[in-house]
Amino acid sequence: MYFDPEPKTRREDLFNMENELKELSDGLKRGKLVVVTGLRRYGKTSLILTYLNEEKLDNIFLDCRLLPSGMISMDSFLDLLEAELNRKSWAKRMLSRVEGISISEIGIKLKKRDINSLVDVLHVLEGKILVIDEAQELRRSKHRFDSIIAYAYDHLNLKIVLSGSQVGLLYRFLRVDDPEAPLYGRPFKEVRMRKLSDEKAMEFLRKGFEQAGINVESHVLEEARRRFDGVIGWLTYFGFSMIDRRGPIEKIARRASKLAISELEHALRIYKPAESRYKEVLRIIATLEHARWAQIKRGVEARIGRIPNNTLSSILRNLVDSGFLEKVEEGYKIADPVLRSGILSYW
Ligand SMILES: Nc1ncnc2c1ncn2[C@@H]1O[C@H](COP(=O)(O)OP(=O)(O)OP(=O)(O)O)[C@@H](O)[C@H]1O
Numbered sequence: 001m002y003f004d005p006e007p008k009t010r011r012e013d014l015f016n017m018e019n020e021l022k023e024l025s026d027g028l029k030r031g032k033l034v035v036v037t038g039l040r041r042y043g044k045t046s047l048i049l050t051y052l053n054e055e056k057l058d059n060i061f062l063d064c065r066l067l068p069s070g071m072i073s074m075d076s077f078l079d080l081l082e083a084e085l086n087r088k089s090w091a092k093r094m095l096s097r098v099e100g101i102s103i104s105e106i107g108i109k110l111k112k113r114d115i116n117s118l119v120d121v122l123h124v125l126e127g128k129i130l131v132i133d134e135a136q137e138l139r140r141s142k143h144r145f146d147s148i149i150a151y152a153y154d155h156l157n158l159k160i161v162l163s164g165s166q167v168g169l170l171y172r173f174l175r176v177d178d179p180e181a182p183l184y185g186r187p188f189k190e191v192r193m194r195k196l197s198d199e200k201a202m203e204f205l206r207k208g209f210e211q212a213g214i215n216v217e218s219h220v221l222e223e224a225r226r227r228f229d230g231v232i233g234w235l236t237y238f239g240f241s242m243i244d245r246r247g248p249i250e251k252i253a254r255r256a257s258k259l260a261i262s263e264l265e266h267a268l269r270i271y272k273p274a275e276s277r278y279k280e281v282l283r284i285i286a287t288l289e290h291a292r293w294a295q296i297k298r299g300v301e302a303r304i305g306r307i308p309n310n311t312l313s314s315i316l317r318n319l320v321d322s323g324f325l326e327k328v329e330e331g332y333k334i335a336d337p338v339l340r341s342g343i344l345s346y347w
């Protein structure tokens with residue numbers, strides 16, 4: 001079913017991603033590293049899970065959104081790894097021979113909580129696929145996870161998939177273009193997820209409601225396409241909400257916007273105490289729809305006083321790298337229309 005809100009795992013539930021599936025598959029056949037990028041709700045996790053499931057590939061899938069906020073310790077990373085290892089029956093078999101790992105009824109436990117234990121596990125994973133979903137989260141650590149990934153790349157027979165919705169932050173973490181960085185110069189393939197075209201978005205909605213056996217008037221579908229753009233996750237959210245409790249589209253859109261706002265607020269917490277400046281920048285851009293640098297500066301200063309140029313530049317860069325803003329010909333705009341309407345209405 002297209003409107004199932006969980007990330008998809010089966011080809012028949014995955015709409016229109018044949019090319020991306022092929023790119024991912026070819027990338028891993030030919031090379032060792034694939035980076036799946038795309039803003040929030042573009043379908044990254046669904047793509048990766050469907051590929052792994054359809055090809056029946058043994059894998060370890062680490063969802064870095066599950067890591068605690070603040071600095072990431074080795075201990076919390078190993079907790080995440082252990083939880084995933086415990087979900088795989090093959091992992092228990094293979095790890096039983098490894099020193100420093102205890103396996104009981106409670107499950108797999110790494111006794112030593114340091115980087116060496118992590119490297120030991122990576123060695124055991126040879127021949128498998130390691131997926132690190134939302135890998136940019138790993139930048140929040142004093143441990144150099146980029147070095148560990150480079151080690152696995154260089155020395156282990158391991159295929160690696162990294163994904164990120166904060167694309168700029170992901171590349172700032174990986175630093176593939178920085179000669180000083182551990183992953184510099186390693187060939188990799190990027191699979192870039194995109195929005196659906198207007199036609200494809202309409203087709204997705206039509207087919208989704210057909211599967212659910214629900215008749216929705218085409219002007220409502222048009223309205224949904226307009227509000228949710230071609231973002232497949234929002235279209236799914238809309239479809240699911242219509243099936244679940246019907247109700248007018250305005251109400252569904254309002255709930256979606258509130259969700260987007262709460263995600264934004266969560267992400268902005270790391271910029272404390274400069275949060276209010278970030279907020280003003282976003283408000284002005286949302287109001288103007290798209291805004292050039294000088295307009296943003298004027299707008300922010302009119303409301304909260306002087307802001308140095310380099311401060312504004314770094315705020316804009318962080319917001320672009322986090323996927324909240326997009327740079328377009330006319331300047332900057334809010335990348336997600338659902339977030340924009342939330343900023344304008346409830347923030
Ligand atoms: N190709 C697709 N066909 C049908 N539904 C999809 C497709 N891609 C994504 N979805 C749906 O859209 C929503 C978001 O998908 P998913 O979680 O895979 O995206 P994501 O890019 O990983 O999002 P996030 O950045 O929030 O992690 C889910 O409800 C999922 O079921």
Ligand SMILES: [Mg+2]
Nearest residue numbers: 044045046133
């Ligand atoms: Mg995801």
